[in-house]
Structures are given as C-alpha cells and as structure tokens.
Amino acid sequence: MAINWHWAFGDEDGTILTSGPGFGFSSAVGAFTGSDNSYTYIGSPARYSLGLTSTGVVTFPAAAFPSTAKGWVAAPVKRISSADLAFSSTIYNILRINGAGTGRTIGVRPGGDSKSLRFYVDNVLKETTAPYDWDEWHYLSVQFDMSTATWSGQLFIDGLAATAAYTDASSAEVSGSIQMQGMGSPVTGDWLIGQIICYDDTADAGELPRFCTRVEANVDGTNVGTWTPSVGVDDYAVLESPIDTSTYTQNAAPSASDRVQTLTNNGGANLATALGTTPTVVDSVLNHSFSGGQVLTAKALVGDGVAETSGANTPIGGAGTYYAYALANTKPSGGAWGSTDAPELVYEIVST
Amino acid sequence: MAGSFYYADSFTNEEGLISPAKDEGNGLEEADIPPRYKTLIYDRERTPPRFVIALHPDYDHPAPGWEKVTGKQVQADYPGVLGG
Numbered sequence: 001m002a003i004n005w006h007w008a009f010g011d012e013d014g015t016i017l018t019s020g021p022g023f024g025f026s027s028a029v030g031a032f033t034g035s036d037n038s039y040t041y042i043g044s045p046a047r048y049s050l051g052l053t054s055t056g057v058v059t060f061p062a063a064a065f066p067s068t069a070k071g072w073v074a075a076p077v078k079r080i081s082s083a084d085l086a087f088s089s090t091i092y093n094i095l096r097i098n099g100a101g102t103g104r105t106i107g108v109r110p111g112g113d114s115k116s117l118r119f120y121v122d123n124v125l126k127e128t129t130a131p132y133d134w135d136e137w138h139y140l141s142v143q144f145d146m147s148t149a150t151w152s153g154q155l156f157i158d159g160l161a162a163t164a165a166y167t168d169a170s171s172a173e174v175s176g177s178i179q180m181q182g183m184g185s186p187v188t189g190d191w192l193i194g195q196i197i198c199y200d201d202t203a204d205a206g207e208l209p210r211f212c213t214r215v216e217a218n219v220d221g222t223n224v225g226t227w228t229p230s231v232g233v234d235d236y237a238v239l240e241s242p243i244d245t246s247t248y249t250q251n252a253a254p255s256a257s258d259r260v261q262t263l264t265n266n267g268g269a270n271l272a273t274a275l276g277t278t279p280t281v282v283d284s285v286l287n288h289s290f291s292g293g294q295v296l297t298a299k300a301l302v303g304d305g306v307a308e309t310s311g312a313n314t315p316i317g318g319a320g321t322y323y324a325y326a327l328a329n330t331k332p333s334g335g336a337w338g339s340t341d342a343p344e345l346v347y348e349i350v351s352t
Numbered sequence: 353m354a355g356s357f358y359y360a361d362s363f364t365n366e367e368g369l370i371s372p373a374k375d376e377g378n379g380l381e382e383a384d385i386p387p388r389y390k391t392l393i394y395d396r397e398r399t400p401p402r403f404v405i406a407l408h409p410d411y412d413h414p415a416p417g418w419e420k421v422t423g424k425q426v427q428a429d430y431p432g433v434l435g436g
Contacts, residue, residue, distance in 0.1 A: 093367070103368070104368070105367075105368075105369065107369075109369070111385055111387065115387075116385075116386075116387035116388070118371070118385060120369055120370075123368050123369050123370050124370045124391065124394045125369070125370065125371040125372065125385070125389075125391055125394075125403075126390070126391050127388075127389060127390050127391065128385050128386065128387050128388060128389040129387065129388070130387050130388055131387050164390070168394075
C-alpha cells in the first residue's frame, strides 16, 4: 500500500478547482506564489500554494480519502507573515479527516495563543503540541485509522511525532472526506497549504516530508482518433498547467480506444530536468485529467515508454467538467521511478 | 508521570468537537488549552462526562474550573491510567 492521491497547487483559484478536479470551497480562495509563499526547494519550477482565510474550508476531491479508511494525510502549512493573525480557539480547523458514517473526525485545530496545535481523535481532544512558529512552513502529517471500531490517530510535524498515538472507541468507516481550513482571525487570517499527499496505509512513511511538483508535457505523442486542439496544433500546449477549461483538445466523434497522448521527454527532458533537481526518490506519478462535452466512459493512464498504468474507468457527462486520474507509484513496466524517466500522459475513451 | 493532574468538565463545540470546559461563572465554555496538554482519559460513562488531564510542568496553566487532583486520586478513580 502506498500513496493513493496527491495534489500540487497551481496558479488556480477556487472556482476552477471546483469545476475541474472537484474541490469544494466554502468561500473564495486564491493561489499564492513566491519564495515566501510556496513550499519549495532550490531548482523547483514555479510553485503555488492555496491561500485560505479561517472562514474558508477546502474539501479535497473524493479520491483523496483512501478506500482503506486509513493511512496518512500530509500537507505543509504556513501563515502569511504579513497578516495580522490572531490565533483562535474557536471553530477553525486546520485539518479534518471525517468519517462519512459517524460524521466524526480525526483532526487538528489551533491551540489558541500558545501557537500549539490541538489533536483530536473521534472528536475528542487528546493532546496539544509544543508551540511552533507558524510564520515558517511546517509539514503536518496525520496518521489515522477509521477502518475498525477502534479509531487511532497520531500527529507528526516535520517528520517527528508531535503527539502520542491515541485510540478511541467509535464505529468502522468505509468512506469519508478530507478538509483543511484557515487558521486564526476570520477577517485577516491567511493560511497557506503547500500541497497534499494522501496514503492508504498506516504502515506507509507518511510522516516524511516530500515535495509534490507539477510536471508538464512538452511534446505530443501518438494519438488514436482525431483530436483537435482548441488553439494551435499541439495537444500538449492546450493540456497545460494551470488548469484552464477554455483550452482543450477535442475529439468530436469519439470511439472506444481513441486516445490522446502527450510526453515529457522533448529534447531529452526527464524527471530530473522537469523537477529542476535530481530526486533521490520518486514515490509517485499521477496524471490528472479533466474532460466533458460527451457522455461516455474514459480513463487516464500513465506510461513510461514501455507500459502503462490505467486509472479507473470514469463516467464523463455531457455538461460540466469531469475528473479522472491515473496513479503510478511504480513504473508501469516495473521498478521505481528514477530521475531519468519521462512519464507519458494519456487520456483514453473506454466506451461511448 | 511528572506534571499536574486535573479533572474538567467537557464542552462540545458547534462542530461536535469535545474539549475540556472552563467555568468562569457564566456557564461552561471551551477552555484555552496550554501546550503539551494530554488527555489521560475522557470518561464518557460518567454523568456529566469528565476529562482526566495531565499538564506538563512547563505549562501548568489550568483553566478556571479545573479541579486539581493527585496522582493517587487519579489512580484510585481510574486504575491503570497512569501506568505502573
């Protein structure tokens, strides 16, 4: 078991994130970039974080909650130092993992003026952490298990245990949701989320800080069927980041097995060049796709030049935008991803 | 275990999260919680429910209304919760 979903934020606001991948927001949010406002490393391509006020709640797409109802949720967070941010002990939650059946939570809240965090399991406060400087990025990781009638949870910060492990008698869950929220003053508090990585097993090393980076295609691959870019002649140029539903490539008469393929290896590019550094380990490659306009079933795939890993068959509606993804935690042809690999990104019609 | 022990009533906020309450004479409210606080046990069976709390020596700042108790009393009321 391993990573089940991850997301690197781009230059996108809540409106496009809602209509594209299916995020949910309780109020308007915006993207932030810049060296102080992104969780980054030397050499990284441009990165963004998501800015939330404390009255803003983001609900991550359903794919974020692991089907095992256990694992990890990990996200770096930071407050904007220029904001007049009063820590509050009222309702604002930094991270909530919610069980659908019980409506109960394993979560993290501000600890008040002390700048510690409160950690809850099954809605019950278990422990508060030591104080932290929230003007700096800190990598929060919550290990959780709602899969049995005895829930368990533990909070880690920057790779280290920030609380003990706790249990609480509850009811087993099979589904749920993951939410994050701003922290502090509802008027001026701005809280940044750098990225999110979700794991589906408590045995995974979800406490270890990892970077999640967007990698874009830079050349077209081999298509099946007729695909027409909305602008220009290149599919990869309109299947770009940030998400923009006004540019796309279109198949006006789709048939089963039609596919559009884009590659990341133009000019000898690979993961090392795309990431701007030579990674010591690549835990996962995920292809996000957004489509609509035809009622059909489609799927996303990730390839490595030899084989492909398919995502789930996903119903696509005629109106709106539908999200499908493919996750490859190892190379489709076998073995771990390496810095010289160049993922291939595919979107394929399954049936019409 | 080093530190001080307290009993406290519970407070459930509008989202259903349960924390120790404080009592400043205006009814129960959610308490400010110091760093390095630990819930030793949340006694749901008791009426009303009660938190059994351990505060770290560096942050021994109980909220109004918390009842300070000894480890011996905690051990008597909740055998085994302190270990040993």
